[in-house]
Amino acid sequence: MDNEVKDDGARQQDRAGKRVLVADDDNGIRGLLSEYLTDEGISVIEARNGQEVLAALKVDPPDLVVMDIRMPELDGIAVLRQSQGSDVPFIVMTAYGGSNSAIQATQLGAYDYITKPFDLDEVMFTIDRLFERQRLTREVRSLREQVGKRDPGERIIGISPAMQEVYKMIGRVAGTESTVLISGETGTGKELVAQTIHSNSTYRSGPLIKVNCAALPETLLENELFGHEKGSYTGATEMRRGRFELAHKGSIFLDEVGEMSLNIQRKFLRVLQEREIERVGGTVAIKVDTRVIAATNRRLEDEVAEGRFRQDLYYRLNVITIHLPPLRERKEDIPLLVEHFLDKHRYSDSDKPARISSEALQMIEQYVWPGNVRELENTIERAVVMAQGGVLTSHHIIFSGRSERSKIVDVARMLREQAPLRAIIAEAEKLAIIEALEQANGDRSKAAATLGINRQQLYSRMRDYGLSA
Ligand SMILES: Nc1ncnc2c1ncn2[C@@H]1O[C@H](COP(=O)(O)OP(=O)(O)OP(=O)(O)O)[C@@H](O)[C@H]1O
Ligand SMILES: [Mg+2]
CATH class of the missing domain: 3.40.50.300 (P-loop containing nucleotide triphosphate hydrolases)
Incomplete structure (x- = not known):
């Protein structure tokens, strides 16, 4: 879902009445964040260390915790460990993205992480995304409950x-x-x-x-x-x-x-x-x-x-x-469908659906889904098994990419289906990357050279298209 086009009204509504706990031992950063969030219409409470976070969770749980990983006494990882089973989501702040603590935090169920130094708009964006997802989850659940009474069978999901x-x-x-x-x-x-x-x-x-x-x-x-x-x-x-x-x-x-x-x-x-x-x-x-x-x-x-x-x-x-319409033309349905399939495909009868990291969800939203909803469902089902009941991260998302086999972008078909130019180009780019990787026997430097891009660019595109070596 494009952030730019997201309805401002819906965003304001999602923020309304929300309480966020900001936890950081650094007074400067804590103050800055609190002030910013308050200006954005969110009510803020503060904590200076892990103990205070745990206490707040017990006494009066907020809607969200934004927490530094490195804090004296009890650090962020320890807090996450001790609050397993709590329904309050966490966004953690780390020094480096992809660092050990960021990965560890995600595995412990943190919704997302922000790397320091951060951009305040980025923080707000991450929070808005979370609030939006919480609303969608609630909507799916209440729909399911309503429908469950009438019709225990499958139901059609989608808000587009x-x-x-x-x-x-x-x-x-x-x-x-x-x-x-x-x-x-x-x-x-x-x-x-x-x-x-x-x-x-x-x-x-x-x-x-x-x-x-x-x-x-x-x-x-x-x-x-x-x-x-x-x-x-x-x-x-x-x-x-x-x-x-x-x-x-x-x-x-x-x-x-x-x-x-x-x-x-x-x-x-x-x-x-x-x-x-x-x-x-x-x-x-x-x-x-x-x-x-x-x-x-x-x-x-x-x-x-x-x-x-x-x-x-x-x-x-x-x-x-x-x-x-094909799924690529109703991408706003993707987060809902993901929630639905997480709910449908539990890890060995677990009583709670698995959770998914925002990075993994983003990957899913960017993909073109040639096999549409069925392919999405299979991808989620497989990821749940691979993650063994833990949080689904980008490592668990593997696209089977049925269109790769064809090797040719069916431009005429895509035009008939009114696929936007963007989608057609993406498909062509993906096929070119696959071809280059195959010709280079998986040697990424070589493939990048053939394509006239650097390795970094190749990696990032491979990630976008969900390609692994
Ligand atoms: N909007 C939706 N909400 C929930 N589940 C969906 C939705 N669309 C498809 N599915 C699920 O995706 C899978 C594939 O759907 P379905 O079999 O109806 O597709 P199809 O159009 O008949 O595909 P094909 O042309 O390949 O036969 C099914 O498990 C179905 O329950
Ligand atoms: Mg069918």
């Missing part, structure tokens, strides 16, 4: 305008019998939306039957969908009902509908028009009352233009379309 639009559409169509087409790249949540439509529809007491049209060759798919009569072909020893029949009084989810052959499309069109099917080898029409939900990650208009998809079927399907 694009997702709000999706919720509205779901609300509008769920109660109707209309056919719905869900479009979007892989992993954007098409199946989740289909499930949500079904479970809010008048067909919800019936089954939701799923068929992936890309998974089966034509004749098998035809059999799956329409069933067959006994003896309709060698090997058809029994009559078998197809999925359309099984979905009677329920919904059928046709995934990757763009992969249907023209022959099956013709039969499918008939289902939509006549609300009846004929089994393979059969002669009687069988009525089916089923809600059709189709999904595609192709652009069906293009398929129609290329003659691979029937236009009449397209019009029938396209009455109501719900488009799920």
Whole structure:
């Protein structure tokens, strides 16, 4: 999320009523910070050493502790150790970033660290980010509680305008019998939306039957969908009902509908028009009352233009379309989704979700997510396991980068999806770096030289794109 564009009103609201404990044995720094934060509308209490911090945590816990690591008597690390299990977040101040104490503090659950000498605006930025995340966590939790009462299943997470639009559409169509087409790249949540439509529809007491049209060759798919009569072909020893029949009084989810052959499309069109099917080898029409939900990650208009998809079927399907934008176009949903997946994927039944360092979250926000929400979910799940229940740091975030394999930036596709130039360039840059590293057999100096940048620049880009050697 861009700091510049963040709504000032929301920031003020997040700060309202917050109490911050500033802990430093250095009177000068403590005074400076207190004064600055007070000017920014935050109420401040002070501590001069670790003992005072622990006492304050016990007596009247603040919303946040900003604490120097090096303090006499009880230092910051000791304080963090002794306050494990407390819900109060810490931001620590250290002499060097990436130093041992900074790393140790993060592992002990400090939300973030600031290196001295610091810039006051940077301190404020870090604090605002924390307050924002706390609000998001609360929102996810209360949504979850509300929903938990009604629907223990999966729920759709997202606050971006694009997702709000999706919720509205779901609300509008769920109660109707209309056919719905869900479009979007892989992993954007098409199946989740289909499930949500079904479970809010008048067909919800019936089954939701799923068929992936890309998974089966034509004749098998035809059999799956329409069933067959006994003896309709060698090997058809029994009559078998197809999925359309099984979905009677329920919904059928046709995934990757763009992969249907023209022959099956013709039969499918008939289902939509006549609300009846004929089994393979059969002669009687069988009525089916089923809600059709189709999904595609192709652009069906293009398929129609290329003659691979029937236009009449397209019009029938396209009455109501719900488009799920790629994750890179709704980055404001990322922190919420991260919280959601941390909650969903606990480390061996731990009663608390794992926490994530702000550095790791930033890395996640910067990545382009070619595999969208599914890739994000897998990345978080893997990180939780790697961190073994501890705080997730940047070391635990490993991008699988499905697009790396392709080696070619699909500029045309990205343009069709209205990817901003920034995203296209980022993708190209990432691929160039991977290629250079591979050609140099992982030798970073060599790769940097090939790319005409210095090692430092290469490292920082590798970090941005989540690439390791
Ligand atoms: N907005 C969301 N909120 C919460 N979870 C989500 C969201 N979108 C996707 N997911 C989760 O991400 C995973 C992938 O979603 P889903 O299977 O619905 O994607 P898809 O669009 O059908 O992908 P594909 O085209 O590859 O089949 C699922 O585990 C789903 O629960
Ligand atoms: Mg799917």
